[in-house]
Amino acid sequence: MSDLTDEILWKSLKEGDLASFSILFKKFYASLFNYGLKISKDKVLTEDALQDFFVYIYEHKENLSDLDSIAPYLFSSFRRFIIKKINKRQKHIMVRHVDSNIVDINFTAEEFITNQESTTFRNKNLALLINQLPKRQREVIYLKFHCNLKANEIAETMNINYQSVINTLHKAIKNLREDVAIDKLLNY
Known part of the structure; x- marks a missing residue:
C-alpha cells in the first residue's frame, strides 16, 4: 500500500483509512520535523506541533481539499501551524518573534x-x-x-x-x- 500515488493516498485518508494515515505520517514525519525544527529551533515545540498537526489533519479529514501532490500542502500547512504555535507561545513566554513571511533557517x-x-x-x-x-x-x-x-x-x-x-x-x-x-x- 506504500506505493500509492499521492492522489489515491490522500483520497483514502479523507475517507478515514487509518493505513493511509499511517503511510502519510511515516512518509512525511521526518522531513516535516526537520523543517519545523529549522523554523522553531526547539525540538519539543516542533515535536508537539507536528503531533498536533497530524491529529488536526486526521480530525478534519472530511474537510480537506482534493490534492494531486501532498508535499506542498503539508509543508505550507505545517509552516503556518508551527508559526502560529510559536507566536501563541510568545504571548506567554518571551520568545523570538517568527515572521511568517521570512523563516530564519540555519544549516549545520x-x-x-x-x-x-x-x-x-x-x-x-x-x-x-x-x-x-x-x-x-x-x-x-x-x-x-x-x-x-x-x-x-x-x-x-x-x-x-x-x-x-x-x-x-x-x-x-x-x-x-x-x-x-x-x-x-x-x-x-
Whole structure:
C-alpha cells in the first residue's frame, strides 16, 4: 500500500483509512520535523506541533481539499501551524518573534556530511556560506535540496509565486558561487 500515488493516498485518508494515515505520517514525519525544527529551533515545540498537526489533519479529514501532490500542502500547512504555535507561545513566554513571511533557517555541517574527510571540510564551509545567505534564500535552498520539493511546491509552501522561487534560488546559487570564488582567491 506504500506505493500509492499521492492522489489515491490522500483520497483514502479523507475517507478515514487509518493505513493511509499511517503511510502519510511515516512518509512525511521526518522531513516535516526537520523543517519545523529549522523554523522553531526547539525540538519539543516542533515535536508537539507536528503531533498536533497530524491529529488536526486526521480530525478534519472530511474537510480537506482534493490534492494531486501532498508535499506542498503539508509543508505550507505545517509552516503556518508551527508559526502560529510559536507566536501563541510568545504571548506567554518571551520568545523570538517568527515572521511568517521570512523563516530564519540555519544549516549545520552535519546536514552535508558524508564519509570522506575532504567532503566534510567542504560541507562545513558550504554550511557557513549558506548561513550567510539572506533568510528567504536559505529557506528556498532548504526546501529544494533537503526536502526535495519542486519550485512550484516551494512556491506553495512559502506562499510566494513560482517566479519568485526561481529568482530566489538563482540568486542563492549565484551568491554561493561568488562566495566560493572569493574564498578560493583568499586561500591561495
